[in-house]
Amino acid sequence: MAVLPVKFTKTKRDKLAQLLWVLNWISVVTGIILFSLGVFLKVEINKRQDLMAERQLQSVPNMLIAVGLIACGINFLGGKICYDCVDTSKFLRWKLVMLPYIILTFFFTLSILVGGLMCYSLHGQLEESLMLGLREAMRYYKDTDTPGRCFLKRTVDLLQIQFQCCGNEGHRDWFQIQWISNRYLDMSRREVVDRLRSNVEGKYLIDGVPFSCCNVNSPRPCIQYQTTNNSAHFNYEYQTEELNLWMRGCRQALLDYYTDILHSIGLTVLIIWLFELSVLTGVRYLQTALENVWRRGDPECESEGWLLETSFVATARTNFNIIKNLGKFNQINTVSNGDPNIDRPSTAHYGPDNVPLKSIPIAS
Known part of the structure; x- marks a missing residue:
């Protein structure tokens, strides 16, 4: 059973794609904001670096700078995808790209959350x-x-x-x-x-x-x-x-000063994270709705979009089994590479002490 299914008509799909196009461009601006916050925090720390011992204080501003730059690139690509998806016929260009894009954006959005939480966890080191x-x-x-x-x-x-x-x-x-x-x-x-x-x-x-x-x-x-x-x-x-x-x-005095800065930046980053999460959710609904349209072959039909095609537990179990089977497959390949004859059927018969005997033909 799908998780949070929503019905979309042709008009609703087009409006969703247009809205996501605008939101992705706004997300490019939020990426610039993240980059600017990281640079500001880095400058503030470097201004009084002579009054601080060597600690991993630069990890937070470096994280924000990196996330800000990645946000600009990812959301620029997302804006292009959503703009093209307004025309259902152009969806085929991005059909194979959208799912990897959503997975990549999910982990990127998670890194924004980590960056925001790091702003609150730096107090002890500072x-x-x-x-x-x-x-x-x-x-x-x-x-x-x-x-x-x-x-x-x-x-x-x-x-x-x-x-x-x-x-x-x-x-x-x-x-x-x-x-x-x-x-x-x-x-x-x-x-x-x-x-x-x-x-x-x-x-x-x-x-x-x-x-x-x-x-x-x-x-x-x-x-x-x-x-x-x-x-x-x-x-x-x-x-x-x-x-x-x-x-x-x-x-x-310095601790209060930097704590106020970090808490303000952390709150801003968490707000940006919620915004990016909402954009990611919209892109996922658009992708699944267009997938169902493509399966039916009718661009004007009503389609259903969802966050997950099955429940959270079933999805996790499926992914776990895939990873588990991949591990078994790699193990079999390793053994096969060690003995090239291991997968070949043998026609020899073995006697005591595993001594091979002459093959005996089977009467028809």
Whole structure:
């Protein structure tokens, strides 16, 4: 029994073919949109690649770019097929092509769904990549004279100003690393020397943060040094007063930024997937309806279209048996190639210990 059968008259078939022609051209535009979304996401990731650890983050934009390009080609071909199918006599051109085209489009539509779901599954990898990348960037913040790292100070400062954040998890992350270069330390001061000697690794650690952590909306001047020393500042209480620094960590700020982008792209891709699925369904109905017209030989007759000629279970069982029989056929061919006489009937008779005897003619 066919799955979801629909009756089509000649007029309905022609209107369906015309509608699918228009929808396939719209699908070419959606393919361009998918390609553009992939390029946009790739650019956004590459813009802050220095703040991310090496992870498989490029798989999503690459997937969207590839799917977008394939969508343009497949839907252009689908538009041509549907345009020709308006005239039933031209259906013979595409009769052998339509079923492989539908199968190919089905797997392509499935890949769009996978691309959309990948946008939502990238959160964990992105969070880990940002955490490790920001940690390394802050570690080399002071190395402004080292080739390959001299730009990290500017990158981190612009990040903290633009996203109104400070540190990796928070401003206290700066307390655990030396972010001031040794070339700017006054070694003649006893305080500086004592601080360097007090650290096991010889680092100059202070309870201060870079200027880019300062909250520009604060009514009082920024307190970026000795932030935990109440006596160092007038009318200042570290435990109770709200600091005039950005409280949010940059990892969370970037994670929220990229999550919003990925969710927006994922939603758009899923909408495009539903649209492509509806176009694929229409093409399948058109193909089966025209197949039945061709079998009857009357272009004006009423025909029936369906998604599957039999039930889902029966179709799956049939395909499984075909694959199974193909496996047996390949196995028989392998054995036959090993022994060229295995399929030939033998006229010899065998005695004990499989010793061949002389053939005995059978009396008529």
